[in-house]
Each structure stands twice: as structure tokens, then as C-alpha cells.
Amino acid sequence: MPAQTSVGAGGLADRAPFDPDAAWAVHPQVAVRPEPFGALLYHFGTRRLSFLKDPRLLTAVRNLADHLSATDACRAAGIEPAEMRPYRDALAALAATHMIIERTGTDEPR
Amino acid sequence: MSLVSAVPTRPAGSARLVDHFQYGLDAPICLTWELTYACNLACVHCLSSSGRRDPRELTTAECKAVIDELERMQVFYVNIGGGEPTVRPDFWELVDYATAHHVGVKFSTNGVRITPEVARRLAASDYVDVQLSLDGATAEVNDAVRGQGSYDTVLRAMDNLAEAGFRGFKISVVATRHNIGQLDAFKELADRYGAQLRLTRLRPSGRGADVWDELHPTAEQQRELYDWLVEHGEQVLTGDSFFHLSAYGDPLPGLNLCGAGRVVCLIDPIGDVYACPFAIHDTFKAGNLRDEGGFARVWRESPLFQDLRRPQTGGACSQCSAFDACQGGCMAAKFFTGLPLDGPDPECVQGHGAGALSRTDRSGAPRPSQDHSHRGPVRGQPVLLGLPVRRADRPDRMCDESPLAGLEPQPAK
Numbered sequence: 001m002p003a004q005t006s007v008g009a010g011g012l013a014d015r016a017p018f019d020p021d022a023a024w025a026v027h028p029q030v031a032v033r034p035e036p037f038g039a040l041l042y043h044f045g046t047r048r049l050s051f052l053k054d055p056r057l058l059t060a061v062r063n064l065a066d067h068l069s070a071t072d073a074c075r076a077a078g079i080e081p082a083e084m085r086p087y088r089d090a091l092a093a094l095a096a097t098h099m100i101i102e103r104t105g106t107d108e109p110r
Numbered sequence: 111m112s113l114v115s116a117v118p119t120r121p122a123g124s125a126r127l128v129d130h131f132q133y134g135l136d137a138p139i140c141l142t143w144e145l146t147y148a149c150n151l152a153c154v155h156c157l158s159s160s161g162r163r164d165p166r167e168l169t170t171a172e173c174k175a176v177i178d179e180l181e182r183m184q185v186f187y188v189n190i191g192g193g194e195p196t197v198r199p200d201f202w203e204l205v206d207y208a209t210a211h212h213v214g215v216k217f218s219t220n221g222v223r224i225t226p227e228v229a230r231r232l233a234a235s236d237y238v239d240v241q242l243s244l245d246g247a248t249a250e251v252n253d254a255v256r257g258q259g260s261y262d263t264v265l266r267a268m269d270n271l272a273e274a275g276f277r278g279f280k281i282s283v284v285a286t287r288h289n290i291g292q293l294d295a296f297k298e299l300a301d302r303y304g305a306q307l308r309l310t311r312l313r314p315s316g317r318g319a320d321v322w323d324e325l326h327p328t329a330e331q332q333r334e335l336y337d338w339l340v341e342h343g344e345q346v347l348t349g350d351s352f353f354h355l356s357a358y359g360d361p362l363p364g365l366n367l368c369g370a371g372r373v374v375c376l377i378d379p380i381g382d383v384y385a386c387p388f389a390i391h392d393t394f395k396a397g398n399l400r401d402e403g404g405f406a407r408v409w410r411e412s413p414l415f416q417d418l419r420r421p422q423t424g425g426a427c428s429q430c431s432a433f434d435a436c437q438g439g440c441m442a443a444k445f446f447t448g449l450p451l452d453g454p455d456p457e458c459v460q461g462h463g464a465g466a467l468s469r470t471d472r473s474g475a476p477r478p479s480q481d482h483s484h485r486g487p488v489r490g491q492p493v494l495l496g497l498p499v500r501r502a503d504r505p506d507r508m509c510d511e512s513p514l515a516g517l518e519p520q521p522a523k
Binding site: 031033035038040042044045047049050051052053054057086087089090093094 | 137236239
């Protein structure tokens with residue numbers, strides 16, 4: 001088991017602010033399981049469980065790798081720019097817990 | 111409004127996330143799977159009354175079929191226990207099969223088989239976590255409950271894991287009257303090994319029913335425990351077993367609700383499915399996965415689980431101001447102390463449970479429906495309070511695997 005505890009180590013304060021215009025993807029060790037209320041996300045590496053409470057957020061998260069930016073993925077999921085604030089905060093929370101990660105420049109959209 | 115919860119909170123309002131969990135999921139998030147009733151130890155409080163292997167145990171092939179189902183259902187991980195799961199000859203085969211099929215494994219063990227070689231193998235695996243059982247920060251306190259030599263065994267296992275570079279393994283402690291004073295020592299031990307401490311509640315389940323009165327924390331100790339847990343926050347795991355203490359004030363980290371039949375359940379060594387590992391009784395048995403439809407059908411369609419997923423009324427407790435926090439406490443704790451399920455938890459922090467207990471005929475309390483305890487003496491058997499644990503009041507089962515069943519144990523030669 002890698003040297004990570006199941007409790008989120010490290011503060012959120014030492015992370016770079018979430019950039020919605022960067023390219024993102026679901027972490028390869030994360031399983032996404034849709035549920036009536038949204039979805040469960042489980043990270044096999046950190047053993048952390050997260051809950052998505054919104055169907056459009058779920059769609060955006062699942063399709064992150066298909067878009068050049070998280071903003072685009074949200075737009076494609078039917079989230080209007082004026083609605084973005086809570087979705088941006090949600091994505092930032094997922095980034096802070098390693099549920100989603102930035103794609104490097106060599107990762108092209110699928 | 112937050113659209114994401116890392117740890118579910120309990121906001122005010124009608125559409126709480128926990129409400130969705132209480133009404134059930136298509137698959138468990140995780141579940142407990144007791145692989146065997148066999149065990150080398152004879153701990154006085156064993157929740158599963160383990161000791162002797164049941165001849166009806168699931169075969170290797172049947173276990174793999176269960177894992178296939180869990181994979182299809184996207185169960186994220188299983189808590190494998192027993193008995194002592196590592197005594198099954200196919201234990202490693204099953205662990206490897208699970209992780210190869212996208213089901214994470216955390217297994218509970220007393221450490222008896224965690225050799226240096228095993229520890230190295232575990233350290234190399236990304237999807238297997240280990241939980242070591244320890245009920246005293248000293249051999250004196252631990253061995254009184256778990257048996258002579260058991261402290262040494264688990265410390266050796268911890269040494270082997272640490273030596274192999276396995277960090278983050280769990281040390282799981284059942285909180286008792288005799289170890290509440292050792293909480294800081296447990297934390298220090300975990301920190302020293304780079305491990306994570308887990309504290310869980312003693313339930314009057316399995317053999318725990320026989321020692322619960324002597325071993326469960328006092329009211330004063332409960333308060334001390336709550337304050338300590340609040341102080342240590344998410345650093346200490348609890349398996350959501352102390353949500354009844356949330357009635358003291360701020361909720362503890364975790365789901366703070368009973369997940370039995372809603373979010374979690376138990377698969378026992380013979381394929382019976384129960385709502386919870388602490389509720390091994392026909393009242394809480396949902397079915398058997400050997401029946402048509404397997405585990406998925408039991409989880410989704412059993413009348414017991416459907417019943418548990420309906421809104422619970424709370425009965426007498428719903429009038430109490432603390433009900434929203436404690437939700438009437440633990441089903442198993444009430445059931446096995448003979449208290450009604452729609453009344454207070456026996457350890458209700460407001461004292462309602464203690465009152466109810468004093469008015470209850472405890473001799474009429476239900477007994478677990480499975481008892482695989484060792485019949486004869488076990489080497490190093492715990493000698494709690496100076497008296498060996500006796501099972502003489504239990505009738506022999508018709509299908510006992512031992513040809514000596516019913517005969518008086520002979521003195522050791």
C-alpha cells in the first residue's frame with residue numbers, strides 16, 4: 001500500500017487555486033458509480049469516498065477527458081455560465097481530494 | 111449549496127444526502143464478509159462467536175462467484191474478516207481474485223499469519239489494506255480479552271508490516287471499560303508505526319453478550335471517549351460505531367447513521383446475508399446468497415432490507431431533542447440487551463437506556479443464531495475476571511462437526 005493514509009493529508013490551503021479552464025480528467029484510480037441522487041466516487045488509492053449530488057455535475061465529471069477545459073465539459077452538460085459558481089466549487093473540491101487531475105499537454109481529448 | 115461532499119455533512123433541510131442513504135442504494139458501498147468461523151483465538155467478546163470452522167463454508171469457487179457479483183454491482187471494497195480469515199487455505203487466492211476484479215480488500219486479522227514474507231507481499235499491493243485487532247495498549251489489558259500471547263502476536267505483525275514499508279495499516283480497538291484510559295497510548299502506538307487508529311464500539315453481539323455488562327464503558331467513560339474522538343477528528347476511524355454519542359453535541363466525523371441493510375451488510379461464512387455483522391440473528395437475516403438470484407437479489411429484494419429502507423419512525427425516541435443526532439442508536443445494541451428496537455439505546459447518553467435496562471428481564475434477551483465458539487479449552491484462552499468463559503449453557507447443535515460434541519471435555523493429558 002503506498003504511503004498514504006485514508007484521511008486527506010495536507011491542507012487545502014497549499015494547493016494552487018482550481019483552474020476551470022485547464023484540461024481535467026477523472027483520476028485513473030477513481031471508480032464512478034451513478035446513484036439516484038447523483039453518484040458515488042471512490043478513490044482506490046486514497047480510499048476516500050465522495051458523493052456527487054447533482055446529475056449535471058455527474059455528466060460533466062464523467063466527460064471531463066472529452067473536453068479541452070472543465071468549463072467546456074460543464075457547458076456540454078447543460079450548465080449555464082450563470083450557474084457555474086457551485087459547480088466550480090464542487091470541481092475544486094474534487095481536485096483538492098485528487099478525485100480529478102489535470103491533464104498534461106500530451107493528453108488530447110478522446 | 112454544496113454539490114459535493116467528501117464526508118457527508120448533515121445540513122438542515124429536507125433533502126439531506128443521508129436520507130438517500132437511509133432509503134438504500136442499488137449496491138452496498140462496502141460490506142463485511144466473514145470468510146470463516148474458524149479462529150485460532152477465543153476472544154471473550156467475539157461478535158461472530160467464532161472458533162470452529164463451519165462445514166458448510168462457501169467453497170473457493172463459490173467465493174469467486176460472490177466476488178464476480180460484487181464486481182458487477184460495483185461494490186468498491188469488502189471488509190474481510192471472520193473468525194481469522196487468514197487461516198483459510200485459499201485466503202490469498204481470494205484476495206488476489208478480488209483485487210483483480212476491481213473489488214478492494216481490507217482484511218481484519220489478529221496477526222497470526224502476518225510473517226515478514228506476507229508483509230512484503232502486502233506492501234507491494236495497491237488494493238489490499240490490513241486491519242490488526244488490538245484491545246489493550248499493554249499485554250495485560252489486551253490479553254485479558256484476547257488471550258495470552260495475542261498482544262505479542264499482533265505487535266510482531268506490526269513490526270513485520272513496518273519493516274516491509276507498509277504504512278497506513280489500521281489498528282482496530284474495541285473500546286472497553288479497561289482500555290478507555292489507554293486512548294492516548296493507542297494513538298501513540300499507531301503514530302509510532304505509521305498506522306491509523308480505529309476505535310469501535312463494543313456491542314453485546316456474539317460472545318459480547320456474555321461480557322457486555324462488565325466490559326462496556328461507564329457513562330463517565332463514554333463522555334471521555336466522545337471528547338477524545340472530537341479532539342482527534344478524522345485522524346481516528348470509528349466505523350461509524352459511535353453515532354449514538356453525537357447526542358452529546360457536535361456530530362462525530364462519518365455518516366452518523368446506521369447503515370445496516372442500507373449502505374452495508376454482512377455476508378457470513380455459509381453465505382447467509384445479515385443486515386450487519388453485529389446482528390447475527392434470524393431477525394436480521396435477509397437471505398442466503400446460495401439461493402437463486404445470489405447476493406444481488408438478496409440486497410435489492412429481500413423483505414428485511416426493504417423494510418429497513420423505509421423511513422424509521424423512531425418510536426419513543428422521536429420525541430427526544432437529541433433524536434436527530436443519535437437516531438435512537440444501534441439496533442444490535444438494543445436487540446441483544448433485550449430492549450425494544452423502538453426505544454432508547456442501552457448506552458443512551460441521556461440515560462434513558464440505563465433506565466430501560468434496569469426494568470428489563472435480561473435473561474429473556476435473544477441469543478445469537480450462530481455459535482461456532484471453541485468447545486474445549488484453547489491455548490492461551492483469555493481468563494477474564496479470573497473465570498474461564500463458559501459455554502455450558504448452550505445446547506449442542508444437531509449438526510456439530512465434532513464427533514466429541516456433547517461429551518464433557520477431558521482434562522489435558
